[in-house]
Amino acid sequence: MEVMRLVITGPVGAGKSTFIHTVSEIPVVSTDRTATDKTAELKKTTTVALDFGKFTFEDSMTLYLYGTPGQSRFDFMWDLLIRRAHAYILLVAAHRPEAFREARQIVTFMNQRVNIPMMIGVTHIDCEGAWTMEDVQLAIVGTGNLTPVIAVNANEKASVTQSLVALLEHYLQSSVPC
Amino acid sequence: MGIAGRLSTFSLAEVLQILDRGCKTGLLTVRVSLEKRREQPYYIWFRQGQIVAAAEQLDHKELLSVLIRRGWLDYDTASLYSQVTRLDRPLGSLLKEEGVLQIDHLKSLFQAQVPRRLGGLFKFKDGEFKFDSDSPLPKLEMTGFSMPALEAALLGLRTHGKTAVLISDLPKTHSILSQAIRTRYSIKLNFLEQRVWNLANGILSVAEIAARLHQPMDVIQQVSFRLIAVGLVEEVPIMAPSAQTSMTWNGTEGDDLGGAALEVAGLSSWDSGESTVSRSFLKTLIDFLRSKL
Ligand SMILES: Nc1nc2c(ncn2[C@@H]2O[C@H](COP(=O)(O)OP(=O)(O)OP(=O)(O)O)[C@@H](O)[C@H]2O)c(=O)[nH]1
Numbered sequence: 312m313e314v315m316r317l318v319i320t321g322p323v324g325a326g327k328s329t330f331i332h333t334v335s336e337i338p339v340v341s342t343d344r345t346a347t348d349k350t351a352e353l354k355k356t357t358t359v360a361l362d363f364g365k366f367t368f369e370d371s372m373t374l375y376l377y378g379t380p381g382q383s384r385f386d387f388m389w390d391l392l393i394r395r396a397h398a399y400i401l402l403v404a405a406h407r408p409e410a411f412r413e414a415r416q417i418v419t420f421m422n423q424r425v426n427i428p429m430m431i432g433v434t435h436i437d438c439e440g441a442w443t444m445e446d447v448q449l450a451i452v453g454t455g456n457l458t459p460v461i462a463v464n465a466n467e468k469a470s471v472t473q474s475l476v477a478l479l480e481h482y483l484q485s486s487v488p489c
Numbered sequence: 490m491g492i493a494g495r496l497s498t499f500s501l502a503e504v505l506q507i508l509d510r511g512c513k514t515g516l517l518t519v520r521v522s523l524e525k526r527r528e529q530p531y532y533i534w535f536r537q538g539q540i541v542a543a544a545e546q547l548d549h550k551e552l553l554s555v556l557i558r559r560g561w562l563d564y565d566t567a568s569l570y571s572q573v574t575r576l577d578r579p580l581g582s583l584l585k586e587e588g589v590l591q592i593d594h595l596k597s598l599f600q601a602q603v604p605r606r607l608g609g610l611f612k613f614k615d616g617e618f619k620f621d622s623d624s625p626l627p628k629l630e631m632t633g634f635s636m637p638a639l640e641a642a643l644l645g646l647r648t649h650g651k652t653a654v655l656i657s658d659l660p661k662t663h664s665i666l667s668q669a670i671r672t673r674y675s676i677k678l679n680f681l682e683q684r685v686w687n688l689a690n691g692i693l694s695v696a697e698i699a700a701r702l703h704q705p706m707d708v709i710q711q712v713s714f715r716l717i718a719v720g721l722v723e724e725v726p727i728m729a730p731s732a733q734t735s736m737t738w739n740g741t742e743g744d745d746l747g748g749a750a751l752e753v754a755g756l757s758s759w760d761s762g763e764s765t766v767s768r769s770f771l772k773t774l775i776d777f778l779r780s781k782l
């Protein structure tokens with residue numbers, strides 16, 4: 312049985328849990344709890360430990376999806392998840408520039424530990440005050456960076472599927488020898 | 490919509506950094522909040538990431554009035570220029586070609602108009618900003634000089650950092666600094682900035698760098714903050730201590746949700762360091778996903 316493990320990370324409220332929920336074939340194992348303090352101003356619940364979803368294809372092949380907790384405390388859970396991942400997606404909400412700094416910190420944290428393919432998924436493009444994809448990219452990774460950046464709506468199955476295809480193609484190009 | 494937000498959550502230095510890196514052309518409007526709910530707008534124009542002019546009004550008459558005030562242009566000539574609707578070059582360049590102004594005049598005009606005014610903006614901790622890339626450049630406000638937006642950010646923080654930056658925003662003394670990978674930049678750093686940049690190797694902490702350079706901690710924190718704010722250095726997040734995280738593990742409400750979740754997700758029994766995924770796996774998966782679209 313061959314498996315691939317993807318980590319879905321990003322700042323609070325980017326859409327990580329929703330993303331996994333949208334594509335998982337099993338009910339997502341979620342650890343959402345009532346949000347407190349600052350997060351509560353933004354949303355009712357937040358992920359405290361992780362999200363887990365998966366789907367199996369061709370009988371013996373499975374894709375596992377792991378979502379990081381909302382408030383990036385960078386605890387052992389983060390370390391554990393990323394060290395076992397084959398690739399990761401950083402979700403960023405385009406309409407919350409105040410979270411871009413945190414998004415950059417997440418990338419720094421990950422890149423300190425692993426050297427695996429990553430992609431930026433820009434969510435909430437449809438929301439008021441959303442920055443353009445190009446500007447979100449500038450804010451997170453700057454220019455001259457080969458990280459793919461794509462728009463994704465975590466609520467839409469087609470969009471999430473599309474983003475997974477983009478990540479897998481990027482993975483294929485960057486780490487699989489012929 | 491474009492680049493917009495609040496300065497309290499997205500600093501002016503970061504805004505300038507993005508406009509610089511993105512080689513943006515257009516108008517940045519910053520509305521700072523004064524006392525009694527009054528607001529003061531500042532307009533800053535960019536051409537390919539360089540700041541070319543700044544003003545507090547949009548009437549395109551500020552530069553001309555400075556020229557009159559300094560006695561470099563008389564009122565009548567100034568009003569003639571102000572009626573020219575389509576200058577093909579910056580007013581400063583035109584006046585120089587016509588022998589009205591010398592290069593030193595223009596330099597001093599630009600100094601007062603851009604770096605000094607922009608520096609002052611760093612003192613404000615809150616306000617709104619909005620960038621409009623469709624706005625035409627105001628030739629009548631332009632001296633012909635320009636400066637990279639990143640350099641303006643660095644200058645502003647050098648001059649006003651001590652008063653403007655909140656202590657809580659400074660990098661922690663135990664934080665590790667690392668040169669940003671996205672750096673491909675030639676910007677003039679001062680001596681101390683250069684030395685801190687050299688030591689930002691992903692291993693040394695702010696405190697260790699201060700010790701190496703025989704500098705007070707707060708000085709190195711300020712320098713580090715500047716380098717972080719303009720995107721040359723990253724503050725590497727360190728792992729939270731495990732005492733705090735065991736709470737998360739057990740869930741915040743006393744249940745064992747963290748542990749249970751790990752069990753289900755097959756995480757507790759994982760051994761790490763598994764190799765890459767095979768090509769055939771990826772191809773099959775991609776086909777499978779595509780078939781669902
Ligand atoms: N309009 C819009 N809403 C979205 C989009 N993506 C996600 N959402 C919504 O964003 C909200 C937050 O999503 P979550 O999945 O809880 O976010 P999260 O990243 O898991 O949040 P934490 O666990 O607290 O970090 C949900 O209401 C989603 O439906 C998008 O592209 N557009």
Ligand SMILES: [Mg+2]
Pocket residue numbers: 327328329343357358362378380381
């Ligand atoms: Mg979540």
